[in-house]
Amino acid sequence: GLADSGAHVGQIMDASQPTWLLAYWVRERGFFPIEEAVRRWTSDTADLFGIEGRGRLHAGALADVNVIDLDAMQVGLPEYVHDFPGGAGRYVQTAKGYDCTIVNGQVFMEDGRPTGNLAGRMLRRS
Numbered sequence: 616g617l618a619d620s621g622a623h624v625g626q627i628m629d630a631s632q633p634t635w636l637l638a639y640w641v642r643e644r645g646f647f648p649i650e651e652a653v654r655r656w657t658s659d660t661a662d663l664f665g666i667e668g669r670g671r672l673h674a675g676a677l678a679d680v681n682v683i684d685l686d687a688m689q690v691g692l693p694e695y696v697h698d699f700p701g702g703a704g705r706y707v708q709t710a711k712g713y714d715c716t717i718v719n720g721q722v723f724m725e726d727g728r729p730t731g732n733l734a735g736r737m738l739r740r741s
Contacts, residue, residue: 628706638688688712
């Protein structure tokens with residue numbers, strides 16, 4: 616995906632890019648196989664930025680895994696909400712087709728709702 620660390624959350628909405636790529640370019644257009652799309656976001660990105668030990672699934676690895684239903688992949692319309700401190704606004708956008716998200720072995724999201732498990736870790740430059 617694309618990120619600017621939140622610098623333009625009141626101006627653009629780009630968090631839907633992974634869902635759009637899966638729904639449109641993989642499912643609808645058949646432009647490339649799902650394995651290639653996943654590799655581009657995971658191991659290719661980790662390798663590009665030199666993030667060792669990430670981007671691949673293997674025993675003992677720290678990993679975030681999305682369990683998806685490709686046929687159900689869909690991007691919702693952007694909505695402008697005022698939920699930042701001081702009433703500041705930002706765009707949010709929902710997505711369908713994600714059955715659950717597992718972060719470091721714990722289910723973080725299930726059926727579009729947070730479970731309360733916070734197993735993620737911040738990556739810092741060493």
